[in-house]
Amino acid sequence: MAIELQIHGRKVTVDAPAAMPLLWALRDVLGMTGTKYGCGIGACGACTVLVDGKPARSCLLPIGELQGREITTIEGLAKDAELHPAQQAWVECSVPQCGWCQPAQVLTAASLLAQDPKPDAAAVDRAMDGVLCRCGTQQRIRTALKRCLGS
Amino acid sequence: MRGHIGLVTRRQLLLAGGLGGAGLVLGVWAWRKRKRRRIVPDRGAALAPSAFVAVEPDDTVRVWVSRSEIGQGVWTALPMLVAEELDADWDMVQPVQPLADDAYGQMGTALSSSVRSLWLELRTAGAMARTMLVAAAAEQWSCRAEECTTERGFVVHASSGRRAGYGSLVALAKQQRAPEEPALRARTDFRILGTDAARKDVRDKVTGAARFGLDVRLPGMLRAVILRCPHFGGRLVRSDTAAARAMAGVVDVFDHPNGIAVVARDTWTAMQARLAITAEWAQGAGAGVTSEGIAARLRDAAASPGTTVWSRGRGAAGLASTGTRLEAGYALPYLAHATMEPIHCTAWVHEGRCELWVSTQSPQAMQQAAARALGIARDRVVVHPMFVGGGFGRRVMDEEVLEAVAIARRFDVPVQLVWSREDDLQHDFYRPAAHHRIDALLADGTIRAWHHRVIAPAVVHHDAGPDFVCPVGAEGATDLAYGIPDAAVEYRHVPTVVPTGFWRSVGHSHTAFAIECFLDEAATSLRTTPFALRRGLLQGQPRQLAVLDAVERLAARQPAAGGTARGIALHSSFGSHVAMVAEVAREARGRIRVTRVWCAADAGFVVHPDLVRAQLEGAIVFGATAALHGRIDIQDGAVTNSTHLSNPLLRFSEAPQVEVELLEGAGEPGGVGEIGVPPIAPAIANALAALDGARRRELPLQPRG
Numbered sequence: 001m002a003i004e005l006q007i008h009g010r011k012v013t014v015d016a017p018a019a020m021p022l023l024w025a026l027r028d029v030l031g032m033t034g035t036k037y038g039c040g041i042g043a044c045g046a047c048t049v050l051v052d053g054k055p056a057r058s059c060l061l062p063i064g065e066l067q068g069r070e071i072t073t074i075e076g077l078a079k080d081a082e083l084h085p086a087q088q089a090w091v092e093c094s095v096p097q098c099g100w101c102q103p104a105q106v107l108t109a110a111s112l113l114a115q116d117p118k119p120d121a122a123a124v125d126r127a128m129d130g131v132l133c134r135c136g137t138q139q140r141i142r143t144a145l146k147r148c149l150g151s
Numbered sequence: 152m153r154g155h156i157g158l159v160t161r162r163q164l165l166l167a168g169g170l171g172g173a174g175l176v177l178g179v180w181a182w183r184k185r186k187r188r189r190i191v192p193d194r195g196a197a198l199a200p201s202a203f204v205a206v207e208p209d210d211t212v213r214v215w216v217s218r219s220e221i222g223q224g225v226w227t228a229l230p231m232l233v234a235e236e237l238d239a240d241w242d243m244v245q246p247v248q249p250l251a252d253d254a255y256g257q258m259g260t261a262l263s264s265s266v267r268s269l270w271l272e273l274r275t276a277g278a279m280a281r282t283m284l285v286a287a288a289a290e291q292w293s294c295r296a297e298e299c300t301t302e303r304g305f306v307v308h309a310s311s312g313r314r315a316g317y318g319s320l321v322a323l324a325k326q327q328r329a330p331e332e333p334a335l336r337a338r339t340d341f342r343i344l345g346t347d348a349a350r351k352d353v354r355d356k357v358t359g360a361a362r363f364g365l366d367v368r369l370p371g372m373l374r375a376v377i378l379r380c381p382h383f384g385g386r387l388v389r390s391d392t393a394a395a396r397a398m399a400g401v402v403d404v405f406d407h408p409n410g411i412a413v414v415a416r417d418t419w420t421a422m423q424a425r426l427a428i429t430a431e432w433a434q435g436a437g438a439g440v441t442s443e444g445i446a447a448r449l450r451d452a453a454a455s456p457g458t459t460v461w462s463r464g465r466g467a468a469g470l471a472s473t474g475t476r477l478e479a480g481y482a483l484p485y486l487a488h489a490t491m492e493p494i495h496c497t498a499w500v501h502e503g504r505c506e507l508w509v510s511t512q513s514p515q516a517m518q519q520a521a522a523r524a525l526g527i528a529r530d531r532v533v534v535h536p537m538f539v540g541g542g543f544g545r546r547v548m549d550e551e552v553l554e555a556v557a558i559a560r561r562f563d564v565p566v567q568l569v570w571s572r573e574d575d576l577q578h579d580f581y582r583p584a585a586h587h588r589i590d591a592l593l594a595d596g597t598i599r600a601w602h603h604r605v606i607a608p609a610v611v612h613h614d615a616g617p618d619f620v621c622p623v624g625a626e627g628a629t630d631l632a633y634g635i636p637d638a639a640v641e642y643r644h645v646p647t648v649v650p651t652g653f654w655r656s657v658g659h660s661h662t663a664f665a666i667e668c669f670l671d672e673a674a675t676s677l678r679t680t681p682f683a684l685r686r687g688l689l690q691g692q693p694r695q696l697a698v699l700d701a702v703e704r705l706a707a708r709q710p711a712a713g714g715t716a717r718g719i720a721l722h723s724s725f726g727s728h729v730a731m732v733a734e735v736a737r738e739a740r741g742r743i744r745v746t747r748v749w750c751a752a753d754a755g756f757v758v759h760p761d762l763v764r765a766q767l768e769g770a771i772v773f774g775a776t777a778a779l780h781g782r783i784d785i786q787d788g789a790v791t792n793s794t795h796l797s798n799p800l801l802r803f804s805e806a807p808q809v810e811v812e813l814l815e816g817a818g819e820p821g822g823v824g825e826i827g828v829p830p831i832a833p834a835i836a837n838a839l840a841a842l843d844g845a846r847r848r849e850l851p852l853q854p855r856g
Contacts, residue, residue, distance in 0.1 A: 027366075036540075043795040074357075091353050091354055096353055097223070098221055098542075100490075134490065
C-alpha cells in the first residue's frame, strides 16, 4: 500500500505495508542507506533518525504512524554542501572509526544542540547514552560536542 | 556448514605452529615477497609503475588500498606511505578500493599488520613514480635528473626556476625506465609520515555517504535471512513453513544446511516470515553443554600437564628451588565480536560467475570460498570489498559468504543475506573461554621461577582432537618479557561444540590478564609495589621499561580522587609495547566504574599519531567492555544472552577518560589495531584489588543487573 512520508521537507510515497518500520522503508524501499540497522529492538540506537527534531529509533517506528511527522535522516542534515556544525566538529575531532553508528551519533548530537544550546555533562550523558559505539569513540564524541559548544 | 578461517588456510596455521602469532605474520609477509613482481592492471593514461599507485594527467594521485578499512584508518595511513615518497600533494591523493585481486598481494586485514607489511612496498611504489616523473622533467628540460627536486606535486629545477606539475609530466614519465629499487627518503626528511594528515574516510562517514557492505543496493535484489538451529551441533527435526510462505512479499522458503532460509522482497518481510516458521530442533552434540560446564572442564584440565610450548632456563624445574610458592588460577569467558554493522553478504550468481559485495577482512579468502562452493574457477568470482562496520577479527571467517552463495545460486538476481543481532551473538566465532594457572617461586624479593598453564579451546579448530596445539593459544604467555630465569608455558586444547575465532588481540586477550594479575599478586606477597616488581623484572627490556616509566609519570601528574584506586598493567603484542594505569571507583549497588585510564605506547615509528591514539582509546573501551560485561552464556549448547540488553556494551556515560602518550618510536612501525586491548582488563582488576583488597580472578567484573 502507498504511504506518504515527509522526509527533509519533501513528501515521499512509499509502497510498503503500514507496519513496516521506518528503518526498512528507508533502507530497502527508498534506498536511503545512511540510516543503519544494528539490532532491530531499539537497544543499540544505530537506526536513530529525527522525528519532528527528536531522536527516535527507526527500527521500532511503523511507517503507518508517521503521517504528518517531519523525518530527518543523516542524508538531510547538511544544507547543500555545507556540513552541520556537529558534522564539522566530528570531522575536525576525527571521531568516526568504522563509522557504522556515527550517523546516529551525529543526529543525536544535532538534536541535543538544537534543544539545549548549553547542555551540562548530565544532559550530554542522557542524550548520548542511547547510541552504542563498539569502536570506542565516546571520548572523541565528548570532545566534538564541546567544540560545538565553543568551550 | 560452519565456515572456516578465511585469512590463512588450515595448513598455513599449522605450519606457523612453532612461531605463534609472529609466525603467522611472517608467513603472510613471505607470501607477499614471492609475489613481488606482479602484473600492473591497466591504468589507461596514468603513470602506474606499481599496482598501488597511478598519477593521472589531471594531477590526481590514486592509491589502491589493499587492506580493509575497518575503522583503523588504512584509507589514510596506507596512501600516506605512497604520498610521502612520491612527494605528492595530500589533497590530490584519492584512495581506491580494489576488487579482490592477487595483483595487490595478500589483502587480509589481521594481525595488526597493514602498515607493517606494506611499509616498504607502498613507499617503493611512490618512489618509483617520483623517480620517473623527475626523469621525464629532466628530459623535457634537457638537464640531469640530479639537478631536479620535487615539491608537493611538482618537479622543480631550482637553477632555472622551472616547475612542472606531475600531471603534465605523466605522458613522458610513462616512457622512463621504472627503477627496481629506488632510494627511499631518510626519516628526517619525512613531510607527511608522522603527521596527522587529513583523513580520507571521515567526511563520508558523517554524511551517510559511506557505503558499507550492508548498504549495497542492486537492481532486483532480494533479501534473505536464515532461521538457525539455536544449538551448536544440533539439527532441524521438522518445521512448518506454510504461514511464512503465504506472507505477501515472501519469495521462497527452503531448507539450508544451517537451518531454514527465507527469501523476500525486503529485509523486514524476510524477518517477519522467519518469525512465522515453527521448527523443532534436536540438540544433538549441544545437549547438556553449558558455559559453566565448559569453564569447569577447563579448570579441571589445568590440574594436569599440557604441551610445553615455550621455556627458558630450567623451565618448570626451577620451581623446586628454595623460596615461597605462589599459585593462582584465572578464568575468562567466551566473548562475542558484536560488530555494529551486522554480518551479511550479497551474492549474485549468474552465467557461471559470481559477484560478492561484503564487509570482509579477507577478500581473497571470500573469493576462494565462493569459488569452491560453486565449483568454478577463482577468477570467475568478483569480490567487491566495502567499508567494514567493525571487524575485530570476525570478518576473516567465510560463513556468511558460503550461506549467501548457497541461497543466491537458486536465483538469477542478487540476494543480500542479513544476520540479525541475535544471529550474530548466538552464532559467532567466539573468543575462546580460558583457564590459566600460574605457579611461581618467589625468592630474593622477586620472581625466580614461573610455570604458566594455558587451557583454552583452540581458535577456529574448536572441535580438533585433544592433542591439537593451537598456534595462537598461548601467544602473549610465551616469550615472557619479564626476566624470570626459569620459566615454562604449557598449552592444552579442550574440544567443545562452541565455534571459536580470532577476536581482537586473539591469545593476548586472555594471557595478558593472567600474567598481569599474577604479577600484582606476587608484588603483594613480596611486600613490594606492582610498579617496582615489574621494573625490576624488566631490566634489559628498554622498550617495555620506557612505557612502564612513562605511564607511571603520566598517571602521577593527576591527583587521585577520593574513593578511587589505580592498577597498572603492561603487555607487548604485534611488535609494540603498551602500559596502562586504570583508575576505578565503586558506585551504588556494588557497581564498578572505570573513571580514567592512562596509556603509554611504543608502536615503533608512528605513521599517523592521531590514528594511533584513536586506536588505543578505542581498544581501551573495547577491552573494558569485555572486562566489565563480556560473557557468552550457554545452556544446552545454545547462547542465551543474545541481545544488547543481556549482553551489554559500555555506554557513552561509562566510557573512561583516556590519556595517551606515544613514545618516540624507533625502528620500523609496530602493530597498532590490537595492542591496546590486552593490558586494560588486568589494569582494571588490579585497580579493584587496590581499592578493596579482594583479588579478581574471574571475568567479567561487573555484577549483573
